[in-house]
Amino acid sequence: MHFIVSSTSLLKNLQLVGGIISANVVLPILEDFLFELDGNTLTLTGGDMETMIKVQMEIQRELTDTDDNARTGRICIPSKILLEYLKNLPEQPVHFTINKDDSSIEISSNTGKYKIGGEKADEYPKEPQPNDATSFTLPSLRLGEAINKSLFATSTDTLRPAMTGVYFELAQDGITFVATDAHRLVKLTRNDISCPEEGGIIVPRKPLQQLKNIIPSDESPLEVSYNSSHLFIQNNKIRLSCRLIEGKFPPYKAVIPADNPFNLTINRADLISSLRRVSIFANKSTSQVVFDIVGNTVNISAQDIDFSYEGKEQLSCQYTGDDMKIAFNAKLLIEMLNNMEGEEIRLELSMPSRAGIFRPVEKTGNEDLLMLLMPLMVGV
Amino acid sequence: MDQSQHTLRKIIHIDMDAFYASVEQRDHPEYRGRPIVVGGAPDRRGVVATASYEARKFGIRSAMSSRKAQQLCPEVLFVVPRFDVYKTVSRQIRDIFHRYTDVIEPLSLDEAFLDVTSDKQGIGSALEIAGLIRKAIREELQLTASAGVSVNKFVAKIASDMNKPDGLTFIGPSRVVAFMEQLPVEKFFGVGRVTAEKMKRMGLFTGADLKRLSEEELIRHFGKSGGFYYRMVRGIDNRPVQPHREIKSVASEDTFERDLDQPEDLDRELEKIAGRVVQRLQRYELKGRTITLKVKFGDFKQLTRNQSYPQPVSDYDTILDAARTLLQRLDLEGRKIRLLGISLSHFEAPGSGPEKPGATQQLTLF
Numbered sequence: 040m041h042f043i044v045s046s047t048s049l050l051k052n053l054q055l056v057g058g059i060i061s062a063n064v065v066l067p068i069l070e071d072f073l074f075e076l077d078g079n080t081l082t083l084t085g086g087d088m089e090t091m092i093k094v095q096m097e098i099q100r101e102l103t104d105t106d107d108n109a110r111t112g113r114i115c116i117p118s119k120i121l122l123e124y125l126k127n128l129p130e131q132p133v134h135f136t137i138n139k140d141d142s143s144i145e146i147s148s149n150t151g152k153y154k155i156g157g158e159k160a161d162e163y164p165k166e167p168q169p170n171d172a173t174s175f176t177l178p179s180l181r182l183g184e185a186i187n188k189s190l191f192a193t194s195t196d197t198l199r200p201a202m203t204g205v206y207f208e209l210a211q212d213g214i215t216f217v218a219t220d221a222h223r224l225v226k227l228t229r230n231d232i233s234c235p236e237e238g239g240i241i242v243p244r245k246p247l248q249q250l251k252n253i254i255p256s257d258e259s260p261l262e263v264s265y266n267s268s269h270l271f272i273q274n275n276k277i278r279l280s281c282r283l284i285e286g287k288f289p290p291y292k293a294v295i296p297a298d299n300p301f302n303l304t305i306n307r308a309d310l311i312s313s314l315r316r317v318s319i320f321a322n323k324s325t326s327q328v329v330f331d332i333v334g335n336t337v338n339i340s341a342q343d344i345d346f347s348y349e350g351k352e353q354l355s356c357q358y359t360g361d362d363m364k365i366a367f368n369a370k371l372l373i374e375m376l377n378n379m380e381g382e383e384i385r386l387e388l389s390m391p392s393r394a395g396i397f398r399p400v401e402k403t404g405n406e407d408l409l410m411l412l413m414p415l416m417v418g419v
Numbered sequence: 420m421d422q423s424q425h426t427l428r429k430i431i432h433i434d435m436d437a438f439y440a441s442v443e444q445r446d447h448p449e450y451r452g453r454p455i456v457v458g459g460a461p462d463r464r465g466v467v468a469t470a471s472y473e474a475r476k477f478g479i480r481s482a483m484s485s486r487k488a489q490q491l492c493p494e495v496l497f498v499v500p501r502f503d504v505y506k507t508v509s510r511q512i513r514d515i516f517h518r519y520t521d522v523i524e525p526l527s528l529d530e531a532f533l534d535v536t537s538d539k540q541g542i543g544s545a546l547e548i549a550g551l552i553r554k555a556i557r558e559e560l561q562l563t564a565s566a567g568v569s570v571n572k573f574v575a576k577i578a579s580d581m582n583k584p585d586g587l588t589f590i591g592p593s594r595v596v597a598f599m600e601q602l603p604v605e606k607f608f609g610v611g612r613v614t615a616e617k618m619k620r621m622g623l624f625t626g627a628d629l630k631r632l633s634e635e636e637l638i639r640h641f642g643k644s645g646g647f648y649y650r651m652v653r654g655i656d657n658r659p660v661q662p663h664r665e666i667k668s669v670a671s672e673d674t675f676e677r678d679l680d681q682p683e684d685l686d687r688e689l690e691k692i693a694g695r696v697v698q699r700l701q702r703y704e705l706k707g708r709t710i711t712l713k714v715k716f717g718d719f720k721q722l723t724r725n726q727s728y729p730q731p732v733s734d735y736d737t738i739l740d741a742a743r744t745l746l747q748r749l750d751l752e753g754r755k756i757r758l759l760g761i762s763l764s765h766f767e768a769p770g771s772g773p774e775k776p777g778a779t780q781q782l783t784l785f
Contacts, residue, residue, distance in 0.1 A: 325779040
């Protein structure tokens with residue numbers, strides 16, 4: 040097995056599939072890249088126990104190379120050493136020669152000759168197959184946006200696995216993405232994308248994290264398929280398959296207040312920078328900031344009694360409702376506001392002990408975004 | 420009084436010897452035989468929670484500032500308290516108590532009253548039970564405790580202190596009256612330095628001297644406490660051992676030798692009082708949300724001012740700052756101050772989860 044490939048183009052593609060690779064003591068072979076050569080097409084694979092990412096690239100071939108045996112083959116190459124080498128190599132063609140008998144890899148370039156011991160590809164886990172799958176397509180950018188706006192709100196509590204992923208609620212009239220860690224919740228509905236069959240899947244955090252880095256940020260189509268155990272996402276270059284989280288997503292609709300009568304409209308950037316400053320003076324463990332809303336001003340304050348720290352700011356806003364004092368965790372709130380778009384946001388409130396709903400004032404396209412944050416309460 | 424003879428109680432007061440320090444010396448052999456202080460480090464305005472007996476030889480005492488302790492004994496070793504460990508040991512001690520009685524009133528992690536009038540095992544002798552408890556604590560926990568055995572809480576508590584450390588003192592019913600008569604007045608519960616001096620000026624040095632005064636006279640001179648002294652000195656203390664007594668506030672106050680009006684004098688007193696409050700809070704493992712300042716003027720008029728916090732506090736700086744601020748806000752109008760006191764209330768136990776009242780709680784959806 041023999042091929043020639045541009046060093047930078049190989050590196051770029053390996054980085055697409057390599058993000059998912061981590062130290063793996065259970066299956067050490069998952070620390071390798073799987074190289075599969077078929078004619079002029081080289082397929083690169085990286086994965087972990089749950090996820091597998093494949094990318095295809097075209098390779099050059101010397102005209103003299105006509106040996107069929109050299110044009111196909113599979114081999115596992117340790118990822119860390121290969122990436123490190125390619126990162127230190129200036130752009131140039133690199134020759135890979137694989138000895139199928141002892142799984143050794145010989146790399147030669149203008150700079151020299153290198154050798155890596157590989158492993159037999161047969162030991163690499165098989166890719167799951169999309170049996171009994173439901174499929175639909177959506178523009179790549181839509182999925183990227185949905186991941187960006189929801190992923191941060193997922194839980195890291197492994198005791199409640201259903202909340203460690205993003206819930207895709209699929210229907211013919213739209214797709215809703217929901218993430219929550221029980222303190223906050225993000226719900227993003229798009230009615231310009233759809234799935235022919237109603238359904239719901241929970242996609243784990245890690246593959247989504249990878250996905251948003253590797254799918255193109257344009258309108259090019261992605262094909263999405265899922266069955267009872269796996270999700271498959273692909274375009275003409277990349278294919279990701281991952282195991283779904285089993286279990287029931289919490290009943291999120293029931294906890295979104297239907298009617299929060301008090302509305303506060305405020306400039307998003309101003310609020311974020313104010314929160315950043317005031318929260319410096321907040322108690323580090325609670326990050327508590329208090330919103331004291333009086334008329335069309337909101338007084339934002341924080342204090343840390345242990346150190347006698349105190350911060351206060353006043354922002355103007357548009358407010359319709361009763362004067363109210365409500366406290367939030369500034370860290371969670373800043374993160375939420377950063378994951379929103381638009382100049383102004385609307386905060387919908389009802390009581391200091393009830394969820395606050397945050398929405399962008401201007402609707403962007405066919406997107407309906409709602410973020411919800413539970414307040415902090417000082418017990419009595 | 421005749422009736423109380425019929426219902427003679429058997430009360431044991433158990434007091435662990437230099438508890439925190441002893442636990443540290445038990446768990447860290449390298450600390451043994453050395454002067455150690457459990458508490459805050461001297462560079463952080465800490466307070467001594469417990470000093471080992473080796474450190475006490477240098478004059479180091481509980482509630483003293485750690486800096487002072489270091490001045491008294493430069494080689495003293497400061498050990499960061501491990502309250503979770505003390506708590507565990509305290510529970511083990513309490514388990515030992517429960518072998519003999521369920522009527523236990525813990526005063527703090529290292530101190531408790533036991534009523535063994537009718538003990539679980541039918542041993543009958545309070546003295547023997549106290550001995551068994553001390554033996555169990557020594558053998559099972561490798562720690563020493565001092566015990567006082569008597570007919571009421573007051574005498575039992577004084578008794579436990581008489582042969583410390585590792586002592587057992589028994590003041591039987593026939594000796595209670597004589598014991599109280601010889602007791603120096605400053606040992607009486609509630610008699611501080613100022614009251615003791617006042618008593619001495621009046622020629623009252625011991626319980627016997629107090630006993631010569633009528634209840635009315637005592638009340639006239641010492642206020643409400645007078646009635647308490649009157650009963651105590653006659654060996655009457657019917658306060659029951661209360662298993663579920665809840666601490667509602669922790670306070671410390673000081674009456675000054677002469678009335679004060681200079682801010683720097685008042686500030687120095689506040690520092691001392693705050694140190695003692697913090698030390699007691701640590702003993703009881705409490706954090707409180709309300710700080711109250713008590714001020715008594717030269718004309719005996721008294722007022723209190725308080726400040727509450729959303730989160731419970733227990734640290735020296737916060738408590739002292741709050742007390743200072745409350746004092747500064749008062750318009751003294753040139754009046755002299757006779758007494759200052761600081762107390763903390765609205766407690767929340769440290770380490771308790773956000774579900775406990777008083778803590779900031781992140782509300783959840785599911």
